[in-house]
Amino acid sequence: MKCLLVAALLAGVAAMSQAATPVLVVHGGAGVIAREVTPQKEQAVRAGLARALEAGYAVLRTGGSSVEAVTRAVVVLEDDPNFNAGRGAVFNHDGRNELDAAIMDGATLRAGSIANVHKVKNPILLARAVMEKSPHVMLVGDGAEEFARTVGIELVDPKYFYTEERWQQWQQALRAEREKTAAPDKTPHHGTVGAVALDAQGRLAAATSTGGMTNKRYGRVGDSPIIGAGTYANAQCAVSATGWGEFYIRAAAAHDICARVEYRREPVAEAARDVVLELIPQLGGDGGVIALDAEGHFAMPFNTEGMYRGWVDRDGKVHIAIFAEK
Ligand code: ASP
Numbered sequence: 001m002k003c004l005l006v007a008a009l010l011a012g013v014a015a016m017s018q019a020a021t022p023v024l025v026v027h028g029g030a031g032v033i034a035r036e037v038t039p040q041k042e043q044a045v046r047a048g049l050a051r052a053l054e055a056g057y058a059v060l061r062t063g064g065s066s067v068e069a070v071t072r073a074v075v076v077l078e079d080d081p082n083f084n085a086g087r088g089a090v091f092n093h094d095g096r097n098e099l100d101a102a103i104m105d106g107a108t109l110r111a112g113s114i115a116n117v118h119k120v121k122n123p124i125l126l127a128r129a130v131m132e133k134s135p136h137v138m139l140v141g142d143g144a145e146e147f148a149r150t151v152g153i154e155l156v157d158p159k160y161f162y163t164e165e166r167w168q169q170w171q172q173a174l175r176a177e178r179e180k181t182a183a184p185d186k187t188p189h190h191g192t193v194g195a196v197a198l199d200a201q202g203r204l205a206a207a208t209s210t211g212g213m214t215n216k217r218y219g220r221v222g223d224s225p226i227i228g229a230g231t232y233a234n235a236q237c238a239v240s241a242t243g244w245g246e247f248y249i250r251a252a253a254a255h256d257i258c259a260r261v262e263y264r265r266e267p268v269a270e271a272a273r274d275v276v277l278e279l280i281p282q283l284g285g286d287g288g289v290i291a292l293d294a295e296g297h298f299a300m301p302f303n304t305e306g307m308y309r310g311w312v313d314r315d316g317k318v319h320i321a322i323f324a325e326k
């Protein structure tokens with residue numbers, strides 16, 4: 001009996017010490033086109049990712065939840081015009097910014113998501129409110145904005161989201177469409193932001209927010225707000241995706257990675273690599289993910305030119321990367 005008690009205590013200590021080191025990984029999108037990354041842009045992106053990591057990690061370091069950490073990190077990236085989410089989102093075919101976001105709590109499997117909103121300053125806060133303050137998982141369009149009003153989520157004039165850079169990218173996409181120079185198999189996409197976290201209590205969470213793809217049709221919904229496609233978390237795995245959303249939806253990418261970890265006991269790096277580098281390219285899509293398991297192992301595979309990404313290591317040190325590591 002005494003032996004059993006000691007063994008149970010030791011197992012408890014092992015589980016706690018495994019979970020005692022929080023981990024945070026963020027991405028700022030896989031739509032990186034090398035020639036567009038000027039030194040100024042690179043500096044701004046690196047600073048933005050570092051700020052997001054600091055905001056999220058401050059929560060984890062002080063014993064806060066992974067849900068709060070991914071929320072804080074994504075809010076920073078939404079507020080930063082260098083990323084395709086919140087302010088600085090891409091334009092749709094009607095010249096509007098149409099925003100999608102989702103969040104999932106791996107410990108409870110609760111989730112919240114929103115799509116097709118035009119006035120919500122921080123879409124991730126609305127997704128979280130759907131998770132915590134409504135009986136639903138997903139709200140879209142006017143209904144989502146009506147809900148935002150009832151729960152006191154900040155609404156802004158749609159002009160708030162405008163940046164000249166995104167406007168010019170849309171003009172370019174329109175020209176390419178008119179002149180039929182856009183290769184049908186090379187649909188441009190311009191990022192997304194996301195975060196996955198493991199907190200000191202061993203709880204995982206994932207969050208994703210995006211303006212979607214430049215020149216998308218009014219009403220188009222990508223993978224980011226679809227639970228299981230662009231965003232998913234359970235007790236063993238958390239994923240946030242970025243890339244050509246239609247393919248991530250068809251592959252149920254985020255859930256597939258977590259299912260491989262859970263049912264096949266694949267290491268998270270292998271599961272993420274198989275889905276991102278094998279399955280999705282076979283379908284014709286591209287992009288990347290950040291994926292994290294309950295022991296703090298994480299992977300960031302992508303098959304585009306680059307993926308803005310960053311993480312905090314076990315010593316609390318911040319790392320940022322854009323292109324493939326040499
Ligand atoms: N996945 C996003 C979407 O399809 C876009 C991106 O991440 O590049 O809406």
